[in-house]
Amino acid sequence: MSLITELTDLVSQAFVALGLDASYGEVVVSQRPELAQFQCNGALPAAKPAGRSPRDIAQDVIDQIDQDERIGSASIAGPGFINLTLTDAALAAYTEGVIAGGRMGLRGVEPRSILVDYGGPNVAKPLHVGHLRPAIIGESIKRLLRFQGHDVIGDVHLGDWGTPMGQLIVEVEARMPELPYFDEGFSGPYPDESPVTIDELEEIYPAASQRCKDDPDAAERARRATLQLQNGRPGYRALWQHFRNVSIAAIKENYDELGVEFELWHGESDINDLLAPLIKKLVADGYAEESDGSLIIRVQTEDDNRDIPPLILAKSDGATLYSTWDLATIQDRIESLGIVEMIYVVDIRQSLHFEQVFRAARITGIAGPEIVLEHAGNGTVNGPNGKPFQTRTGGVKTLRSMLEDAAALSLDKMDARDLAAGYPQEERLSIAHMVGLAAVKFGDLSNHRESNYIFDMDRFTSFDGKTGPYLLYGTVRMSSLLRNAADLSVDPGAVVPPTYEPERALILELARFPEVIERAAELRAPNYIAEYAYELVASYNRFYEVCHVLTEDDLGRRAGWVGLVAHTRNALGHLLEVLGIEAPERM
Numbered sequence: 001m002s003l004i005t006e007l008t009d010l011v012s013q014a015f016v017a018l019g020l021d022a023s024y025g026e027v028v029v030s031q032r033p034e035l036a037q038f039q040c041n042g043a044l045p046a047a048k049p050a051g052r053s054p055r056d057i058a059q060d061v062i063d064q065i066d067q068d069e070r071i072g073s074a075s076i077a078g079p080g081f082i083n084l085t086l087t088d089a090a091l092a093a094y095t096e097g098v099i100a101g102g103r104m105g106l107r108g109v110e111p112r113s114i115l116v117d118y119g120g121p122n123v124a125k126p127l128h129v130g131h132l133r134p135a136i137i138g139e140s141i142k143r144l145l146r147f148q149g150h151d152v153i154g155d156v157h158l159g160d161w162g163t164p165m166g167q168l169i170v171e172v173e174a175r176m177p178e179l180p181y182f183d184e185g186f187s188g189p190y191p192d193e194s195p196v197t198i199d200e201l202e203e204i205y206p207a208a209s210q211r212c213k214d215d216p217d218a219a220e221r222a223r224r225a226t227l228q229l230q231n232g233r234p235g236y237r238a239l240w241q242h243f244r245n246v247s248i249a250a251i252k253e254n255y256d257e258l259g260v261e262f263e264l265w266h267g268e269s270d271i272n273d274l275l276a277p278l279i280k281k282l283v284a285d286g287y288a289e290e291s292d293g294s295l296i297i298r299v300q301t302e303d304d305n306r307d308i309p310p311l312i313l314a315k316s317d318g319a320t321l322y323s324t325w326d327l328a329t330i331q332d333r334i335e336s337l338g339i340v341e342m343i344y345v346v347d348i349r350q351s352l353h354f355e356q357v358f359r360a361a362r363i364t365g366i367a368g369p370e371i372v373l374e375h376a377g378n379g380t381v382n383g384p385n386g387k388p389f390q391t392r393t394g395g396v397k398t399l400r401s402m403l404e405d406a407a408a409l410s411l412d413k414m415d416a417r418d419l420a421a422g423y424p425q426e427e428r429l430s431i432a433h434m435v436g437l438a439a440v441k442f443g444d445l446s447n448h449r450e451s452n453y454i455f456d457m458d459r460f461t462s463f464d465g466k467t468g469p470y471l472l473y474g475t476v477r478m479s480s481l482l483r484n485a486a487d488l489s490v491d492p493g494a495v496v497p498p499t500y501e502p503e504r505a506l507i508l509e510l511a512r513f514p515e516v517i518e519r520a521a522e523l524r525a526p527n528y529i530a531e532y533a534y535e536l537v538a539s540y541n542r543f544y545e546v547c548h549v550l551t552e553d554d555l556g557r558r559a560g561w562v563g564l565v566a567h568t569r570n571a572l573g574h575l576l577e578v579l580g581i582e583a584p585e586r587m
């Protein structure tokens with residue numbers, strides 16, 4: 001159990017004994033750590049229903065809890081706040097209990113089947129800076145919920161079924177009309193080898209989209225090709241399959257470099273076979289209606305104080321759209337994967353789209369009330385000018401070049417600090433790579449999910465301040481202390497009652513672990529984890545300045561401190577794992 005929960009239980013019992021509601025007993029971390037470790041503010045709201053003064057109630061509560069051996073001091077502050085400080089023995093005993101429990105004091109959960117939809121890359125488009133936030137945040141939310149004990153999978157949800165596919169098809173036809181994919185009389189089999197490489201595809205894509213903008217005829221051909229692709233024209237399907245395969249191979253490599261991993265590589269197209277029966281049923285049941293030739297589902301309700309346009313299910317030519325696929329995908333995830341909670345980590349600017357899709361899913365009964373559908377929207381990464389991040393020549397920065405820059409700059413900064421000096425070059429490069437990744441990931445994750453932030457590589461790669469490299473350096477220092485302890489045959493011992501203030505502070509910081517995890521999970525907000533990981537390292541550094549662990553003469557205390565360091569390193573390991581950040585052994 002977490003320390004706060006233990007204390008809340010204790011204080012709640014005291015309120016109950018006074019005939020008052022248990023909820024008044026909520027204990028929180030003190031806002032004035034110099035006065036007390038914890039506080040309870042419940043006597044103030046309890047005063048009115050009790051018909052007594054808050055200070056009187058607070059005094060009665062204190063008289064009871066003072067009996068408890070864990071309480072070092074309990075006192076009234078101001079109009080009736082209750083200040084609490086634990087005994088040093090209680091702090092040590094609590095920490096020992098957490099270490100023995102092996103779960104960092106985390107409560108168990110009723111496991112749910114959760115799917116996180118993140119990444120959302122598109123066929124034929126290289127991963128760029130715009131893909132950074134959903135990938136990193138989505139991965140972290142997945143790991144966080146998994147760490148809590150849920151069954152969680154990630155789905156990349158590839159963009160592979162829209163008009164760009166038709167545009168690519170007509171562009172390739174214009175360039176290579178002799179290919180068999182365009183010959184309706186061709187009876188196969190189609191070539192195994194893709195007619196285009198990923199590099200060619202990435203060049204063809206913007207050209208195709210430009211051509212369709214400039215030339216209405218080309219746009220019309222692309223529209224028809226998209227529809228024919230969706231309807232299953234064999235040559236188009238075969239060619240599209242090549243586009244998809246070469247794109248997936250390249251995208252996978254990019255995500256691998258980023259340390260982001262998906263359990264499912266589904267795409268928009270996967271549910272194509274569900275579409276016709278679904279649309280038919282929605283029409284038959286009266287949920288879908290015709291409007292200006294399109295098929296729509298109205299999702300506006302009377303309580304809305306803004307306009308929510310209807311969801312378009314099919315265009316007049318019968319082609320389906322982004323919304324149709326997302327709606328059918330919800331059905332598929334529930335029916336064939338047994339998912340009860342779907343979290344979409346997608347650009348916050350798509351919030352209207354998700355509002356429409358989720359409403360349509362509810363109205364039509366595709367998602368029953370027990371199913372959680374949530375758009376956990378993310379903000380964007382901006383350049384120093386506050387506009388979306390670009391390369392020096394004004395193009396969109398690819399993810400790969402960004403990570404290469406991060407590793408190179410990290411190596412410079414390691415050299416400036418004499419870190420990893422004298423290590424084999426291969427190891428130095430591998431450390432620089434990890435530091436670079438940590439810099440980029442922490443720089444991203446330390447911002448609130450919904451915020452936009454300015455990408456500042458110089459600041460992100462710094463070893464000072466609230467950064468990934470600072471975190472890794474702290475982690476490495478703990479690991480190295482533990483290795484040195486092992487070399488001296490000092491085993492981690494039972495945590496001893498703290499005597500120094502930074503020692504107490506570290507113990508209290510560690511005790512926050514369960515609350516931080518729960519809050520971050522509830523709000524889908526990895527920035528709480530990032531912030532906490534930083535606070536923990538900072539707290540450890542202050543501890544280490546005062547408590548010279550390995551040279552301590554008192555052997556019991558020395559072993560206890562090693563135990564505390566091991567516990568801190570373990571906590572940090574869990575936090576890094578949740579953030580998706582890997583730490584080197586040494587540097």
Ligand code: ARG
Nearest residue numbers: 117120121122157159326346
């Ligand atoms: N491919 C989409 C885009 O580039 C993002 C997909 C997000 N996921 C979803 N289920 N709609 O905008």
